[in-house]
Amino acid sequence: MALHSKHPASAPPEAPARETTAHLMLRAWCIFVLFTALAGTSLVNAFGELAAAVIAIGSGLLSLGLWIGIRPPVQWRRLPEFALAYVVWAGLSFFWSAWPQTTALTLLLLALTTLQALFVGIVLTWRELVRAIASALKWVLALSLAFELFVSLFVQHAVMPGFQPTPEGKVDPIVFWSRNNLIDGGRIQGIVGNANLLGPLCLLAIIVFAIRLAAGAPRRVPLYIWIVVAAYMMVRAGSATSYAEAAAVVVVLITVLLMRRAKGPGQRTPYYIGYALIGIGGLAALWALREQLFALVGRDSDFTGREQIWEVVLAKANERPWVGWGFATPWNPSDPAFDGWIIDHGQTVMQAHNMWVDVYLQLGIIGVVLMALTYLAFVWRAWFFAVDRPRWDLRDDRPYSALSLLPTLVGAILLVQGLQESSPLLLWGWMFVVMFSFKIKQSPHIGVGPAEQTLAIERGELTKQAR
Template structure:
């Protein structure tokens, strides 16, 4: 005869865990901040420089207030100190800057971007961070496609920033060139620049694929987002983005092979093969650059970039150690940049190479500091991806797909930095600081004070692996 027990062995039934409203709103704000950085110049083209600056400054102030209120656990000794050193040196350049107003204005952007990156990395767990990045990228991809569709179907002609439907002196001035149905014409998305859209679309493909590999729900929809991102990536037709995609494939293949190694010595052959492929690829790219870039529809000098580099390096040589003063990007209305280097009649706003740009602005000291920033980021992100998670005697825990994100982001930015200066600002700088700081604060997905504190805030019980 069955007897009802007053002491059941199993836990009493309980409703599913729900995230607290405050944490949902916090994550929503982080998604908005990520969207702001990933969409870049879209805010300027839509609302104007003044409104975009106001939103950026207000956003930075709000994040500081939220940081004080939430007070996430931060190990101050494990801050990204090379980032701090670079920002400090850039700030110190105000003392000798040849363009102090431009330095002060762009320093504000650098400080806000750095603070936002540290804020997001401290209040979100690894899983939340990737999920938030995916949400922000969905908005960027969807709005880029809808914007180009609206221009082609409703407006029916190319438009200038501010939704002005007028002819431009040069196509480079257009926000959208109305090329959506004019294949193989390049489309520019909400950024108004195909060279900005291409790398972001590549990042979106990576993030959505990582979400699928990590077992996220609604994987069919994520597959659809990959298709949309791939379409925008191809139609952006950015030579730099294509090269970055090739580098991502090489790095991803190497990481996956490294993960299969069972003995320490087994990785040596993969490192040798990786070095051969990397060095061989660079040599091949240099020797066959005429053929490669002609195939991609670009000139061998990367569409005039070599002449830009020569002019910037010539100015950098006049102040080799400390540079002329921080200004990322170059402020177009400052006399030092207005009309200095012209491209299609427009003042160039960057050196189109982050290393050349830093050498002119912050000298050899700045180049060394930014080199250490990226060296530390690449080093940590690489072993974050290839090493099995371990914090005790157990050495058989499974790898997480989430750990692939930092090293693949680093690959995109390093390749992009050879032909663009965007890794020094907006989403490039934000992701380097955010992911680099996150690895130092939480070197294991789901483990550590920062990860467990956020889980508690969501209302989840924290527990370690068995």
């Protein structure tokens, strides 16, 4: 009969370390925060502007309280200074704003989004952050598909926001929350209520799920299924912008993988030249062949009326070229300054459909410079975060991590999207720029450094200390 020795050669077996309940709840909260940023318009469509504002303010205050209570390690000298400078400049614009009420409301949204970006970036490790983004995107996709299916099977007609009665007479499809197109083959809009918002979210989901697969995530079969679901919904959304974003992502991804194969800085030069030529040539080809290309996806060569919007916005922006007319992201259609100013499909336009034109209108040349510096710093750090081998000592053979690809691919999505939409200035677009900029500066190496105290954070030891 086997007996345990009274003098064992090793420590007795014990259960593996597990995350505390407090930390599991913290991570769940971060998933909710990310979901509200990714699908923020769904809250407005479902519950109305007032309820969405209460949720945004309440969640921001709760995140601030958690940050104070947990006290995660922060290197205060390594903040995303250009992004924060843009926020400060936007705040100062209140003093000369031509629409002070809209400026005050949208400044609150900008401040809350920035706070949430910093909060999520500092309380989660890189692995947890990518996992949380994936979970939030699954909720967006699942709820979008379920919502469209519910409308098609049970409601069986187009749905207004908040399930309000459809107005009498001819109604432009742009006002509907869902157009009841899931079964008949038309464009779907998901819970966000806009196909041009749903398409980029589906592309982001494909990228995140693929990165998790490359990083060796468990339960791989469900991830493949989610990729198929995201691809199907992206095609059904039919957003021309998301197709352009996908092309940019492919170019960036191929270039990064080639850069990783280079054995020295000198070997990267041909790749940089080729990358620049492809990028410039691709933009030139897109512009020269825009009529044929946009006809293939059912769009006008003038970008569905965007050129006319840009002309009107630029004419007004040129009247105050340096400081702009005051922060307003998004434009408030109930404000007299915007109500009826630019009409598209019978509705007051809420953005300039180009983030650079929008910033120029609101914050002038100074704002454009600050935004350009914000993106330059983000893209620069994200690029080398992806292409440089992890190194903090003499060892130079550490393997690359698939997780380091995410920030630079997100940057490609937002830069392309910013040419057609103002979405990168708010909600998940702005949150991801600030969050990744902050995270890279705090944790330039995945799993290494004070902000990447993997065991302490993932097991919830910091949470226990705070208590």
